[in-house]
Amino acid sequence: MDVSSVILLGVTVFAFAYAAYKRVDIVSAFCEGARENLKVAIDLLPTLCLLMLAVSMLRASGVLDWLTGILTPLAVKLGFPAECLPLAILRPISGSGAIALLEDALRQCGPDSFPGRVASTLCASSETTFYTVAVYFAAVKSKKPKAALISALAGDLAAFIFSAVTVRIMLG
Amino acid sequence: MGYLLCFLIFTAACYSVKAHTEALCAAAVTGCGESALKLVITLAGSMAVWGGILNLLEKSGAAKKLTKTMKPLICKIFKGIKKDGEAAEAISLNITANLLGLGNAATPLGLDAMKKIEAEERPGVRTSANLTLLAVINACSLQLIPTTVSAIRSALGSENPMEILPCVIIVSAISVTVAVLTAKALTHGR
Structure with a gap:
């Protein structure tokens, strides 16, 4: 078992599951964050x-x-x-x-x-x-x-x- | 920075003529734009995915919970800070943003925290030591997941771009500890 992969998967699953549990609009929240970082990369x-x-x-x-x-x-x-x-x-x-x-x-x-x-x-x-x-x-x-x-x-x-x-x- | 770059480019050009690599060096001039663009495209893709995941953590309040658990530790490191004061809150937000790798959010939060530490100044509290500490902590990398570096690794064909994660966490912890202890020693009595 690869520790770093497990940590990575854990963080990803937790982020989605906790957002769903808190009734966050997952699609728009994800896209908002993605858009912001995309700008950083292009800049x-x-x-x-x-x-x-x-x-x-x-x-x-x-x-x-x-x-x-x-x-x-x-x-x-x-x-x-x-x-x-x-x-x-x-x-x-x-x-x-x-x-x-x-x-x-x-x-x-x-x-x-x-x-x-x-x-x-x-x-x-x-x-x-x-x-x-x-x-x-x-x-x-x-x-x-x-x-x-x-x-x-x-x-x-x-x-x-x-x-x-x-x-x-x-x-x- | 400008003069340094000028010097580097001048050195490279002169050296290439002397070492008969001028054709390669000229090819580098025309080709480097393409490599820069390729790098940014790979970086942009994986940074966007991380931005999305981290925004989920922020919007769901998970980041705020992390901030709350950080606060007691922060009050221990920053001597004499008011436990429920604005400065302690601002420092916690700044350090959480750093841990999650929200670079863009961390800097304004950190500058805000610097101002609030200064505003809370009162006799008997070592404000200058606390200001030094916050700047030092921010000048070390606290980011838990090395997103940018792993994106570059995967762009260049690494079999496991994230394999460095345990090393990064250990080395970051050592470097922050060394930096904080040095700062404590240097600002002792101030």
Whole structure:
């Protein structure tokens, strides 16, 4: 039995069953949510075009391979796949940039390979740190984001180290 | 960001001429739009399905129940916050939205919570520590189900796009814990 599939099916069945029990108009509620997320995805396209341009040029020219080659000794010491290092560096800085690099890493190594799984885990368990901290502190009078930034980056570093460790333990 | 991209594109173009990969690099320029569009189409489909399912959870009140169960925990983490105050309510809503992956809803709720924490400021309460904590929690990923990443995985032919789910939950928990403890240590006494 596959745990993640069971969780996924459980959430889906629960959402529908509970909505039916509460007499929610399932069709219109589902479509409303779907429409909203569809807009989010479409709005992503212009930025993604720009970042994919940069990433595919870096990939095709050989710069990414060259960079991976340089970073390999360091990555090996940390037990981290070198293919994921550019992603780990970009993740806290740019959300769409991370999507573009994740796509590239999964295409190069395969989504079910060790680097592919680490890249996926890392991407899904961290956020666009700089952007988030900036937006949150822009909303208030107290402008002291330094402690928040340092702590959030410490969290990112933990995500970076433990994504490789956890994938190795859980998925072999 | 603009200058960084300019630098990256310049580097790639120069390197390709030096490494004789200029044909490949030029093909990347013309081809990247198509890959971006393909990616967005797969993303859009599965994100729409998730949006639908999550909206069912919201409309049926299941999300609200989750908010209620979160509140005691939130009052423990955010020291000195009023138990039935507006700030505690706003923080609970923000964290629930994050857990469910309602990114669009989470940000306005979070900004609202920041303002309410500041408005509740009174002597003896470490407002600046609480503001730091909320920003830090939002800068970590709390999302329980990695919808976007699994959509990209399935677009690239993964046999089990969701197999990373247990890893994601464990790594997220570790990273949030590290971030919150660091924030607590840094804002100690403030």
